Amino acid sequence: MLINVDLGDGQIVQRDDSELTPNHSVIENDQEITRVTEFQLNGKVVHRSVHVHLKQGIGVEAVFGRMG
């Protein structure tokens, strides 16, 4: 499978995943679940994709004022 990589020159090219070392991690807290997929070439990260799953948005309370 071909993987998009950046070898450090800002250009995105493709390398076969057999040449790369994969690393996957998952972080979960109250706000999010984050899955990170990295591929390294000679010890250097050349691909890093991140998927953040937000668990909740922001609430705003509407307050009804008083008359009189």
Place this chain on the structure above:
Amino acid sequence: MANTQAIASSFKSEVMLGKHQLGAVTLTSRTSLTAPTVDTVKAALYLASATTNGSNTAYTATGEVSGTGYTAGGVTVTNATAPSTSGTTGIWTPSASIVYSSVTLSTAFDAVMLYNSTQGNAAIGVYTFGSQTITAGTFTLTMPANASSTALIQLA
């Protein structure tokens, strides 16, 4: 210097002005009585060193990320679900994940601003997450469930 998660203060009053039409068209347009249109919502990413928060009234390029494959202003948010009510809470959540494909963002970022590009880039809110970088990859923000206690915007 830090980004702070918050609904834009200006958005709260603009809702009462009818400035934002999120999701599927349900109201008569403010600009045409015969051809109502839904507003376009966009999502821009901000550096962890930036200071975006609820006081931002509109999209700003200050503190926005830059890098290979990223266009200033961010990406368009898929916005096919109209706001609704769950119990006593008004809710709205984009109908699909927000995706930045084939990008390299080398400087850490930890916030996204949603804003209404149809209405003068009026800010909707800033959402924070764990600091990230991307290398020749994809950054995906999957939305929470569109329910009373989890929706991206909850007006209780």
